[in-house]
């Protein structure tokens with residue numbers, strides 16, 4: 001028998017009365033004084049946030065920096081979108097909304113569907129037809145969302161969602177909803193709280209550009225309140241086939257295997273540029289080949305992410321090769337979403353399994369034991 005106190009898991013709610021017991025309560029309760037909520041805001045939470053910040057030995061050795069990976073795939077629906085969605089849905093309920101709508105490349109819809117289910121309201125999602133990974137479709141459907149496939153790309157789906165919310169009684173929960181960025185800024189708070197300071201360099205994938213904008217808000221607020229002495233340089237990375245900010249013009253038909261950042265006209269374009277400029281960082285592009293190489297690399301360190309998530313690590317390696325990183329810098333790369341929702345690239349890049357009889361000697365032979 002394990003000792004009942006020492007053996008308990010730290011987050012077990014049933015142990016909440018035990019000394020030292022603690023369950024992470026979700027970003028609204030954990031950062032209540034830094035978010036636009038009041039006593040009367042209903043808190044719709046799946047205990048999102050509190051995600052692991054993992055030191056990468058191999059990336060640290062290669063770059064001569066201290067490289068940390070913020071694993072946002074550990075959120076309840078497998079992406080950072082949950083940080084923004086808990087607040088967007090809570091505020092929608094506070095304001096009396098009975099239905100929410102979003103356009104999505106898959107993770108926003110999975111998150112909206114889950115939080116709307118928790119709140120007991122209707123969720124409608126607009127997905128670009130044929131462009132969404134199977135796992136993301138499943139994660140959206142299982143919560144009972146109304147899924148509509150749009151004959152168009154993400155950018156057109158977002159215009160449609162905005163149009164609906166302007167003319168019908170339904171709340172838009174894409175990242176143009178200001179509560180989404182408010183919730184997502186908590187990733188920056190968590191990083192500073194974990195490191196005891198801000199990193200020197202912060203790398204993040206850029207799609208619709210909400211995340212990079214929200215992270216800059218978070219660091220700026222901590223800086224203004226004296227919680228940190230210096231903000232990091234923010235570097236955002238677009239896929240080279242979907243790099244409107246880097247090119248300086250919208251991309252009509254964006255192409256990349258990193259579906260979560262296949263976006264040609266980012267909603268938070270100006271905010272992202274401001275974040276990069278004010279922090280003395282930048283917005284750059286990485287190729288699909290670089291993204292896939294980084295994807296396999298973090299997988300070999302035990303972190304399964306989706307391709308888009310690996311753009312931050314691909315970007316870090318690019319900064320290193322360009323000589324941009326000072327030796328000894330503290331670097332954080334955001335790994336935005338879990339790999340299981342888009343497993344295609346994990347399987348296609350892997351060796352085929354071998355079929356064996358149930359015979360230990362044969363199996364040992366195959367394994368070279």
Ligand SMILES: *Cc1c(COP(=O)(O)O)cnc(C)c1O
Pocket residue numbers: 079080081107108175205206207208209210211212260261306308309336337338
């Ligand atoms: C949404 C998403 C992105 C892009 O984030 P933006 O805020 O749109 O820039 C990147 N990776 C994953 C896994 C996502 O779900």
